[in-house]
Every structure is written in C-alpha cells, then in structure tokens.
Amino acid sequence: MKFRALMVDAGPMREFANIVTIISKLSKECILRVAADTLYFIVSDDNSGPAPPVLWCEIPQAMFFSEYQMVGLDDEHKDIYLGLSSGNLSRSLVTLKTAKSLKMKLTKKQCPCLTLEIEMPSSTSQQTRNVTHDIPVIVIPRKMWSEFHEPNTPDPDISIELPALKQLRTTIDRMRTMASEVIIWASAAGRLTLQIKTDMAKVSTRFKELRVEAFEGPIDHSDSETESQANEDMSRICYCRVDAKKLSMFLSADQVTHNRTLCSIVHKKLVILCLHTEENVRLQCFISGIVY
Template identity: 40%
Template sequence: MRFRSKIVDVSCLNHFTRVINTITKLTKTCTLRLTSSNLYFILTDKVANGGVSMWCELSQGNFFDEYQMEGVCVEQNEIFLELIPENLSRALKTAQNSKSVKIKLTNKHCPCLTVALELPSLSSSSRIVTHDIPVSVIPRRLWNDFKEPSVPEFDVSIYLPALKTMKNVVERMKNLSNFIVIEANRNGEMNLKIETDLVSVSTHFKDLGNPPWVSDDASQNSTQEKDTMAEARIDIRKLLQFLAGQQVNPTKAICNIVHKRMVHFILLHEDVSLQYFIPALA
C-alpha cells in the first residue's frame, strides 16, 4: 500500500487548500478515500439518527502534478484512511510560499500522511518543512460503510441564492430559534422561515431557477403544482455551519428537498463536487 503526490502549481495548491479548509469547517474527523483517479472526503454520520453526511469528490488530475498510489490489492486499487482534516489544513497554511508540496503515506510509529513543503531560502538550497499527520488505515471489511450516500427522490430541486447572502440571513435568524424551515417550489421560489411562539420571520427568494434535471413530467404539471412548496425543518446550526465554512467558490449551488425528510445541498466546481445532507426534524 503506497501513496505519494506532489503539487507545484500555486493556483492548484490554493484551490486544494480552500477545499480542505471547507471540509475542516464541516467535520472534526472524516474518511479519505484514495483511488487512481479521484480523492474523496467522506462523512457518514447516520442521517436516521439526526447526523449530517458529506461526500466531497476531487479529480486528482486537476490538482496534482504527480500522483501515484497502490491500494491494498489489485482487484480494489483503493486506500481508505481516517483523519482529522484540521491537521491537514494547518499543514497547508504554511505552504502558501512553497515551491512544491509533497503528500505521501508513511509509517512513523503509526501510519501518517507526511506533508513535505519545499520553502524558498536565501541560500541556493531550499528548506524542507515536514508535517506528520496521524491517520488510521480502515480495513477492507469496513469499506462498504463509506459508499456514496443515496439520494432519495426529491420533491423540489432549486438553485440557491448567493451563498453569502443566504449565510447573512441565516446568521440573523439563528438568534431567534434553533430550527429553520427551508421551502421551495418548481417556480424558482424559496423561503427561509423561523416560527416560534413569540415571532414568525421569513425571507423570500424569487427567480432562482430550477436545474434542468427536473423531469419533463414535472414541467408539464399544472401551475398550482409548480407553486406547491416542499419543505424541511432542520437544525439551523448545521445549516449555518455548511454556509459559513464554504470556500469552494462553486459555479453552481443546488438544493434538493425531500418533503419533511431531508435537505440535500450540492456545490459544483469544475473539478470539485461537494454534497451535504441534513436530515429533517419532526
């Protein structure tokens, strides 16, 4: 089992750092799945028990100048590691002026992801700064626990408003309640609502648009059905954590709502996709 990679391009390094920073804001620990073509950062808290789930997929060819890996066996050329993403984020913070960053799997008293930074110096030779990040190797028998989360058939899919705007709205609402209702329809309308015994507050967004994968059958439904709202009541802190931690700068941000069951967010960049699942509360 071997893994080594290298990033030289500054823009690729900065982009990779932003992705890791985003994941750090979303979870304390996660699973890193390495394949020959992709990297996956996975969080699989049981949605049924009120936990969130995350699935972040990166194409390695868009980030790394060099990338080599050998999995545990020929049949399944993959490696699964458990790590604390904040440790990787801290290591990358010192990499902003580096000539290159090497990341490899090592064994130093315990399995580690070793991040070696080549930093410029006044002399002809470069300085190498090394960070050893402890990881746990996940045995093959447990790999099935880290499959991509299945998405139930959603009732509404809608583009999100500017994430910064949405974050500012939710930040104000969090002082009023621990819960928020997200509702949307197939006419490109979305509402964020707080309802308590003392106050009722709502923010309305219009003309957001619906993704093209909304079925033809749905588009042929009556106007009344297109106006029908699907909704989910969720933990406002989990929503704010998602919005506040976002540094991926997506080209598209989408919200899928399974009525009274789940909210599924998708952030799409040309070389990154991040899915985030928040279960609905009764």
C-alpha cells in the same frame, strides 16, 4: 499500499486548503479515500456511529496534482481508506496560500502517517525551506469499506440553484441567534424561502427568480406548515426543517471558488446541498429533516 502525490500550482493548492478547512468545520474526523483517479473526503455524523455520510467530497486528481501514484490493497481492492483528524490536516495546510509545492505521501513511522512536505519560499534569500507534517492515520480495514460509500438517497422533489452563498450564510447566521432550526421552502416558480419560528416571532427571507433544475411534483401537503405560504400553489412547493448550525457550516464553502450550488429537497425528509467548482470538485452535504 503506496500513495504519493505532488501539487505545484498555486490555484489548486489554495482550493485544496479551503476544501479541507470546510470539512474540518463540519467534523473533527474524516475518511480520506484514495482512488486511481479521485480523492474522496467522507464525513459521517459524529453522534450516530456507523451511518451514511453527511458529507461527500470528490476531488479529481488530474485537475490538482502534477504527479499522482497509488497502489491499493490488492488487485481486487485498489483503493486506500484512511481515517484522520480533519483539524490536523487543515492546520497543516494553512501555509499553502504562499507555498511553492505540496507533496503528500503515505509513510510508516511510529504509526501510519500521511506525510505532507511543503516547500516554502524564503523571505531573506533565493533558497526555499521545507516544512514537514506527519499526520497519524488509521488504515480502515476492508470489511468496513461499505460504511463509506456514497449515500443512496431518494430522488429529490425539487432541485433549485442557490443564490450567493455568502449572502445566504449571513442570513442564516442572523437567524441562528433566534432559533436553532430553519425551514427551507423551495418553489417550482424559482422562489427560495428561509424561515424561522419562535414564540415571539416568525421571520422569513425570500429569494426570487432562481433556476429550477428539476421538479417532481405535485407535492402533497397535509400539515399546518403550509399556512405561511398561503398565497402560492402549495402543490408546487416543498419544504424541509433542518438544523441551522449544519446549514451554516456548509455555507462556509463560499470561500471555495465555485460556479454553482444546488439545493435538492426530499419533502420534509432531507436536504442535499451540492457545490460544483470549475475544477470538477463536487462537495455534497446531506442534512436530515427534523420531523415533529
């Protein structure tokens, strides 16, 4: 197996570092899948053992790398799967904001490593200096690859475009100080409501006139949650109760330059958050619903 890639443009390097930072906030460990035309970052739930990923990120290599060479396991299995510490990778990329180039390659030292060679400008002369980071990796055996495929999720009941992520994150972080769970409501009329309930209060924040990508209603409601939306046609509204901390972690993606973010809801079961960038990066987060 061989892998070597070179990045020289400041914009993609900064974007790459930001993406890895977000991944490191979601999980201490991740899987890096190297394919011929795409890099994949995959994160599974820390506490669930082998399970479908909770985060799936696709980075098209042609948009980020000026050079890209890889040779997989064999002619039939052409990809490379590596397990690594997302925190180590994130800390190694901190200097990319001022770097001139980044070279990534798979090396064999005392153990397999993802080696990063970062060329930095010198503050005192015209010369540059090179900084090398060796990040230990685990080569994932072929028999385990099936655990790291893109999740096969049910068709969502609604997909709605989110407002500014920074504004959403500020709202969620305030709600987290009062409750650990948040209910996300989405309406076919383009309304998004974030709601928390405590013994002392019920707090809601509403966003209006959002673009609805798809709605597969009507929605069947047979529970007490619907009382909070009594003034609307409930057959055109779906909701899901999720962990507020996981939602906040995804919303930290506001530091990645993006053109839109979609929230898709499988009624009461699943929230799928998908961020799209101009460089065709697709960052998906899967948050399972909390059911009582």
